[in-house]
Amino acid sequence: MYFLGIDLGSSSIKLSVLDAAKGTTVAAVSVPDFEMDIVALKFDWAEQDPSAWWQYVQTGIKALGAKHNVDLKKIAGIGIAYQMHGLVLVDENMEPVRPSIIWCDSRAAQIGDAAYNALGHANSQSMILGSPGNFTASKIKWVKDNEPEVFAKAKYMMLPGDFIAAKLSGVAQTSTSGLSEASLWNFPNGRLAVEVLDAMELPAAIIPEIVPSFGIQATVDPAIAAQLGLSADVKITYRAGDQPNNALSLNVLKPGEIATTAGTSAVIYAVTEKDAYDATNRVNTFLHVNNTEAQKANGVLLCINGAGSLYQWIRRTLSVGSAELISYDKLNAEAAKAEAGSKGLRFYPFGNGVERIFNNKPASSGIQNLNFNIHQSPELVRAACEGIVFAMNYGFDVMKEIGASGTVVRAGKANLFLSPVFREIFANTTQTTVELYNTSGADGAARGAAYGFGYYASLTEAFDELQCLERIEPNAALSNQYGDIYQNWKEYITIENKQHEYNKTSLL
Incomplete structure (x- = not known):
């Protein structure tokens, strides 16, 4: 029996097929062949076309059969992971009424602040464990206020993965964990946070059917199944945001366990029962995928928006004049040529929308101490790696303050964690042991689908075949060295009146 995992990112969509009996991946594809466009009509805006996502998902499923000889009829269940915090508004036919306002779009930050004030800070924090901020609920309100004619056409709000599920099944649904990432989950009462809807003057009817992360959620529409070559009774059995799903893919399910990733954005995600x-809302708490009434599980998340996006920028910049982009392997090799500390060069990777660790304030990237006679491409690349890790550690310190910490961090051997230099910086700056696994978000979604279908009796069984590829232990001497460099890097981030605002004037 096979299970399909779909991982909808902002750069690409990855699909993976799991042979549940063997616990191994049969085939995997990534579509499209290029990075998907992010449209920014105004400064701090970021949108994508949900219909394009759906087309790419169809292309990917067909490619699994045509190019990889996967018997698609054997797929019994589908799991969907997706970029968090995005908004898709659809009509009664599940067609989008406007482009999706995605995770790194900052236009609704002030709306979230206004709702936070209206709800009362203490009340908001005890109810949704923070502020509505720039998350999905605030984006719905932005559309209602600024595009009333568009909002009038909308039947339901959805997260990006909900939209893909709806196109497969024809059924409008969202999940409990999805509502928590939208700032629409009342944690103490375990229900939709109607209080947030009321504060934003949003109709409760816009929320579709609410389902748990695991279980038989819907059946794929027979016509769609036939079109894609799937069986007539394939089920959707799992959905989750990309970061809770990344934790799942690494078997990070128990309090004290930590997952990390450094793709387009950089994230540290720690599980807690509290x-x-x-x-001051610098990190966020969401329902973890395995949360139940009997056994509480939340995920505390630290996100730095500009991580892989910074690395992509450096790649493009250093490739100017070349016939093609230099490879990421080449970038990693360049970083290895520079010494720790990058000869004093400091990079601040805050150039991709408002940053939560600075209370949703706009934050710009910057380079400090650049010397044209000393610093070359190796120092530039290494300083970028150091800056990304230092920004992550800045947030990790906040997580420790609220008790969400540990000494072992798990990551997939992918993206920036493919770089030995990046791994060294991370282990010695955070002073944690880094465990690397050969897994992906799509693999995790496929295993989640198998568990949600009921093929595996437990999540433990679903991850019996997961193997650690490599462990990177912190080194005392290097930890001291990186600790000093990190403290120097922090000097250009000021904390005023306990608001943790980013002082942009300190950067070039």
């Missing part, structure tokens, strides 16, 4: 939150 309704933990930061008093």
Whole structure:
């Protein structure tokens, strides 16, 4: 029996097929062959076309059969992971009424702040474990206020993965964990946070059917199944945001376990049994995928928006004049040529929308101490790696303050964690042991689908075949060295009136 995992990112969509009996991946594809466009009509806006996502998902499923000889009829269940916090508004036919406002779009930050004030800070934090901020609920309100004619056409709000599920099944649904990432989950009462809807003057009818992360959620529409070559009774059995799903893919399910990733954005995600939150909203807490009434599980998340996006920028910049882009392997090799500390060069990777660790304030990237006679491409690349890790550690310190920490961090051997230099910086700056696994978000979604279908009796069984590829232990001497460099890097981030605002004037 096979299970399909779909991982909808902002750069690409990855699909993976799991042979559940063997616990191994049969085939995997990534579509399209190029990075998907992010449209920015105004400064701090970021949109994508949901219909394009759906077309690419169809292309990917067909490619699994045509190019990889997967018997698609054997797929019994589908799991969907997706870029978090995005908004898709659809009509009664499940067609989008406007482009999706995605995760790194900052236009609704002030709306979230206004709702936070209206709800009362203490009340908001105890109810949704933070502020509505720039998350999905605030984006719905933005559309209602600024595009009333568009909002009038909308039947339901959805997260990006909900939209793909709806196109497969024809059924409008969202999940409990999805509502938590939208700032629409009342944690103490375990229900939709109608209080947030009321504060934003949003109709409760716009929320579709609410389902748990695991279970038989819907059946794929027979016509769609036939078109894609799937069986007539294939089920959708799992959905989750990309970061809770990344934790799942790494078997990070118990309190004290930590996952990390450094793709387009950089994330540290720690599981806790507590309704933990930061008093100044620098990190966020969501329902973890395995949360139940009997066994609480939340995920505390730290996100730095500009991580892989910074590495992509450096790649493009250093490739100017070349016939093609230099490879990421070449970038990693360049970083290895520079010494720790990059000869004093400092990079601040805050150039991709408002940053939560600075209270949703706009934050710009910057380079400090650049010397044209000393610094070359190796120092530039290494300083970028150091800056990304230092920004992650800045947030990790906040997580420790609220009790969400540990000494072992798990990551997939992918993206920036393919770089030995990046791994060294991370282990010694955070002073944690890094465990690398050969897994992906799509693999995790496929295993989640198998568990949600009921093929595996437990999540433990679903991950019996997951193997650690490599462990990177912190080194005392290097930890001291990186600790000093990190403290120097932090000097250009000021904390005023306990608001943790980013002082952009300190950067070039």
